[in-house]
Amino acid sequence: MRHAQDGAAAAMSAASRILVARGKNEPQEVENPDVAWGQRARDGVWVPTKDGQRIHFGVDTAAADTPAQMLRPTLRVFVGVDVDTDIVAQTTAGGVRLLTVIHGPGAPAEFRFPVSLADGLVLESMPSGGYDVVHLRYGATVGRLYNPWASDSMFRQVKADYALDGSVVTMRVQHADAYYPVVADPHYAR
Structure with missing residues (x-):
């Protein structure tokens, strides 16, 4: 148990330093009753769309059965x-952040997030590098997976992008020449 607490503290420290350096425009952690987290990484999170539906983001990693260290209801x-690799998961006013903390060169360069969409919703690639959740019948954007950013411990930008394969969004982070830890931010909002 002590190792898990130390790991949670190290992940939180790394994520906090990078977020503070990025400035005030970052989505803030807040309570959102429309967001429902699972107990394990594999269970992921259910998030709302603008039209009242829900979509699911899972976490597909080597140790996907890892249970959450719940620090408060809005942060695990x-x-x-x-x-x-650790993931710091935050609830925000409009959705979630899955801050991926990469501690060393042995970490993978790709992180898979299976997405389950409600009927009538699709992921549509955007020029920004993110994905809009689009309601097929009305053509309306009801949610957005923002283009990921990544930064190393020297606050240098690290290349990060998404690839979509069926219903799995893969975040690719080119961290080979970075100063660790590296923090990458998949962020969804309705």
């Missing part, structure tokens, strides 16, 4: 979800 840490 999945320690050791993969080699040298």
Whole structure:
């Protein structure tokens, strides 16, 4: 148990330093009763869309059965979800952030997030590199998976992008020449 607490503290510290350096425009952690977290990383999170439906983001990693270290209702840490990797999961006013903390060069460069959409919704690629959740019947955007950003411990930008394969969004982070820890931010909002 002590190792998990130390891991959660290290992940939180890394994520906090990077977020503070990024400034005030970052989505803030707040309570959102429309967001429902699972107990394990694999269980992921159910998030709302603008039209009242819900979509699901899972976390598909080597240790996807990792239970959450719940720090408060709006913040949990999945320690050791993969080699040298933790996820700091935040609830925001409009959705969630899955801050992926990469602690060393042995960490994977790709992180898979299976997405389950409600009937009539699709993911549509955007020029920004993110994905809009679009209601097919009305053509309206009802949610958005923002283009990921990544930063190393020297606050240098690290290349990060998404690839979509069926219903799985893969975040790719090119962290080989970075100063660790690296924090990458998949962020969804309705």
